[in-house]
Amino acid sequence: xxxxxxxxxxxxxxxxxxxxxxxxxxxxxxxxxxxxxxxxxxxxxxxxxxxxxxxxxxxxxxxxxxxxxxxxxxxxxxxxxxxxxxxxxxxxxxxxxxxxxxxxxxxxxxxxxxxxxxxxxxxxxxxxxxxxxxxxxxxxxxxxxxxxxxxxxxxxxxxxx
Numbered sequence: 001x002x003x004x005x006x007x008x009x010x011x012x013x014x015x016x017x018x019x020x021x022x023x024x025x026x027x028x029x030x031x032x033x034x035x036x037x038x039x040x041x042x043x044x045x046x047x048x049x050x051x052x053x054x055x056x057x058x059x060x061x062x063x064x065x066x067x068x069x070x071x072x073x074x075x076x077x078x079x080x081x082x083x084x085x086x087x088x089x090x091x092x093x094x095x096x097x098x099x100x101x102x103x104x105x106x107x108x109x110x111x112x113x114x115x116x117x118x119x120x121x122x123x124x125x126x127x128x129x130x131x132x133x134x135x136x137x138x139x140x141x142x143x144x145x146x147x148x149x150x151x152x153x154x155x156x157x158x159x160x161x
Contacts, residue, residue: 003055009146009157017053018046018131018146018157027059028135028144033100035137039073040066041099043083044131045092057092059133072111073099096131096149106136108147113154121151 006025010017031040042060049055060083065076075097084094101107108116116132123130129150136143146157 007141008053008160010160011148011155011157013155014148016148017160019049019053019055021056024056024059025144027061028098028133031062031100032135032137033102035102036070037102038068038070039100039102040068041073041075041097043075043080043094044096044098044133045083045087046095047092054095056095058087059098070102094127096133098133098135100135100137103136104138105142106134106145108132108134108145108154108156116147116149117151117154120149124151 003019003021003023005019006022008017008019027042033039040062042062044056045058045060046054046056063076063079065079067074067076087094101109112132112134116130120127120130129148132147132149134145134147136145141159148155148157
């Protein structure tokens with residue numbers, strides 16, 4: 001089955017291109033956080049295309065066992081481990097996480113930055129860098145944004161339509 005892509009993000013200084021299929025975008029849009037609702041999110045899995053680009057193959061759905069409030073989210077560790085095991089069986093690899101913000105155009109919060117970089121330091125030997133996607137409640141492309149995170153830096157991806 002040929003995948004249809006909504007857009008791609010790129011990090012020119014890192015020579016990284018992440019293609020985003022329309023079915024992954026549909027998951028994000030379906031689970032937007034309206035004002036005063038709880039945050040929700042999941043994990044991101046990808047594969048490497050023949051071109052060398054990274055292709056998102058799935059964004060896992062929010063789960064009833066995740067803990068959250070209006071301004072924070074903690075994914076359930078057991079569900080995350082099970083999702084990683086299932087994805088690895090079909091050759092897909094964990095590349096990061098996604099979550100919602102109650103903003104039309106989401107921004108990486110100081111808490112997001114601190115948590116993501118701490119996680120990157122802990123997992124540096126397994127995953128040298130990860131992706132963080134934040135989904136706002138707006139309808140345009142800028143309401144879904146991506147960052148590359150490692151133990152020492154956070155860089156926003158640029159959108160290619």
